[in-house]
Amino acid sequence: MKRIFLLACLAVAFQLTSFGQLRIPHVLSDNMVLQRNTKANIWGWGYASVEVAIKASWLDDTVKTKVDGGGRWMAELPTTQAGGPYELEILSAGSKITLHNILLGDVWLCSGQSNMEWGGNQQLPEILDELPGANDHQIRLLQVSRTAADYPQDDIPNSWQTLSAESLKPFSAIGYFIAKKLRAELDVPIGIINASWGGTPAEVWTPSYLIENDSELGHLEAMLNPSQHWPTEAGVLWNSMIRPLTPFVLSGFYWYQGESNVGTWWGYDKLMRTMVTSWRMAWNSELPFYFVQIAPFAYGNEKPLAALLREQQDKTAKILPNTGMVVVSDLVDNVKDIHPTQKREVANRLAAIALHEHYGLNNGKDYRSPLYSGYKAQGKTITISFDYLENGLQVVGDRITDLYIAGADRIFHEAVGTIKGNELIVSSPAVNAPMAVRFGFTETAMPNLFNTNGLPVAPFRTDNWGL
Structure with a gap:
C-alpha cells in the first residue's frame, strides 16, 4: 500500500511539474515570421509568479515579464526592420526554449x-x-x-x-x-x-x-x-x-x-x-x-x-x-x-x-474593380457611375453582354451600353422611359466590361425590386 501511495504521489507531482513548466504555443516555433517594426507578442505558460526572460538575437536588451497567478505570461518584444534569420531564447525557472531560423x-x-x-x-x-x-x-x-x-x-x-x-x-x-x-x-x-x-x-x-x-x-x-x-x-x-x-x-x-x-x-x-x-x-x-x-x-x-x-x-x-x-x-x-x-x-x-x-505603393490607378455608385435616368437612357474608376472602361468584344434595362412595367430587355469616359450609358429601343438597369445580375454571368487595367466591373442592379 505504501508503494502504491508513493507512486500516486509521484504521478501527481509529475503532472503538476509538466503543467507548470515553461511552455509556448505552437504558433511560436522555429521558422516563424514575426511582424516587423512593431511589438510582437510572445506568450505561454509557466510556474505562477516566476520571471520569464526573453532574449532575441536582433536586440541588445533582454525583455522580462512574470507568470501570473493562472500560470500564463505574455511579453511585448520589439521587432526591427525586415531581416534574419534570428534566434529567440525564452528562459524561466531553469527551463529554456530556443527558437531558430526566425525572420x-x-x-x-x-x-x-x-x-x-x-x-x-x-x-x-x-x-x-x-x-x-x-x-x-x-x-x-x-x-x-x-x-x-x-x-x-x-x-x-x-x-x-x-x-x-x-x-x-x-x-x-x-x-x-x-x-x-x-x-x-x-x-x-x-x-x-x-x-x-x-x-x-x-x-x-x-x-x-x-x-x-x-x-x-x-x-x-x-x-x-x-x-x-x-x-x-x-x-x-x-x-x-x-x-x-x-x-x-x-x-x-x-x-x-x-x-x-x-x-x-x-x-x-x-x-x-x-x-x-x-x-x-x-x-x-x-x-x-x-x-x-x-x-x-x-x-x-x-x-x-x-x-x-x-x-x-x-x-x-x-x-x-x-x-x-x-x-x-x-x-x-x-x-x-x-x-x-x-x-x-x-x-x-x-x-x-x-x-x-x-503599403502605399502607387503603381498605377484602377487597381480595384469598378463598383456601381449611382445612376441617373434621363429621357430614353440611364447613365451609370462607378467608384474606383479613373481611366475609363473597355469592352472585350463587339458589345457589352449581360446588360438589361426596364421601365415601369419591370420587364427587363437586353440593353445597349455605350461608354462615355467613366460612365456607362444604357438604353434599349424596347424601353422608352427606363427606370432600372441590371448588369451581370445572374448566378452564372461572366460579363465583358472592364476597366482599362483589365479588371472586371462588379455586377450590380440599380433597383430593389423583387426577383
Whole structure:
C-alpha cells in the first residue's frame, strides 16, 4: 500500500511539474515570421509568479515579464526592420526554449472555405507547376489543421514551415501566390497562415455569442443545412482555428468564402460585418480585410440567389472601412465547377489592393474593380457611375453582354451600353422611359466590361425590386 501511495504521489507531482513548466504555443516555433517594426507578442505558460526572460538575437536588451497567478505570461518584444534569420531564447525557472531560423517581415492570415483552402493536393495546375521551384526561404507557411471546438482554445497543433515542394503542396494556392507577389514587390520576408475549411459557412468563423445574441443572425444559422463534411455550428472554427492565433501580430486578413451562405444571402453583409469586427477586436487593431466576391457558378436556384449574395458582398466592401473586394467573374472556365482553377490572378488582385492601400505603393490607378455608385435616368437612357474608376472602361468584344434595362412595367430587355469616359450609358429601343438597369445580375454571368487595367466591373442592379 505504501508503494502504491508513493507512486500516486509521484504521478501527481509529475503532472503538476509538466503543467507548470515553461511552455509556448505552437504558433511560436522555429521558422516563424514575426511582424516587423512593431511589438510582437510572445506568450505561454509557466510556474505562477516566476520571471520569464526573453532574449532575441536582433536586440541588445533582454525583455522580462512574470507568470501570473493562472500560470500564463505574455511579453511585448520589439521587432526591427525586415531581416534574419534570428534566434529567440525564452528562459524561466531553469527551463529554456530556443527558437531558430526566425525572420522579421510581414504576416497575413488567409481564411474561408474551399476556394481559399485548395492547392496542390487538389491537383491545381498552377501550384503543381510551382512545386519544382518552391525554394524561397524568405516565404514561410503555417497550415492550421481542420478541427472544431465547442469552447475557445489556446493552441493549435501546427508549426511554421519553410517553403518547399513538400510544405507547399497541401497549402492554399491563393495564400502562396499572395506571398509570392508581396515578396516580389516588397522584398521582405512574408509569412502566410492558412486557416480554411471547405464548405464552411461564415457563422462557424464568428464567435458564437455574437450569433446567439442576435435574433436575425441566430435565425440564419438555424437555417443552415448540417453536413457530415464540415461544421455548421456558430463559432466552432473561431474557437479552434482563429482564436488561438489572436495574440500573434499580423498585417491583415485575406478571405474567400460565401458559397455556403447563398441560401441565406439576405443576412450576409451583417454577418460579415459582425465577423470582421470581432476579429479586429480580438487583435485589437483595425487590420485590413481583403476578400473575393464569389465566382459565377450554376447553383441551379430558381432565383439568382448567388447574385444577391454578391450584392451583399458589394455592400460590405462599401460600408466596412479598410476593406477591399476582388471580382473574379472573368476567371472561370466552367460555370458547373464551383472551384475555378485560376488562383494566381485572384491572389495577384488581392495583393494589389494591399500594395496600394496598406503599403502605399502607387503603381498605377484602377487597381480595384469598378463598383456601381449611382445612376441617373434621363429621357430614353440611364447613365451609370462607378467608384474606383479613373481611366475609363473597355469592352472585350463587339458589345457589352449581360446588360438589361426596364421601365415601369419591370420587364427587363437586353440593353445597349455605350461608354462615355467613366460612365456607362444604357438604353434599349424596347424601353422608352427606363427606370432600372441590371448588369451581370445572374448566378452564372461572366460579363465583358472592364476597366482599362483589365479588371472586371462588379455586377450590380440599380433597383430593389423583387426577383
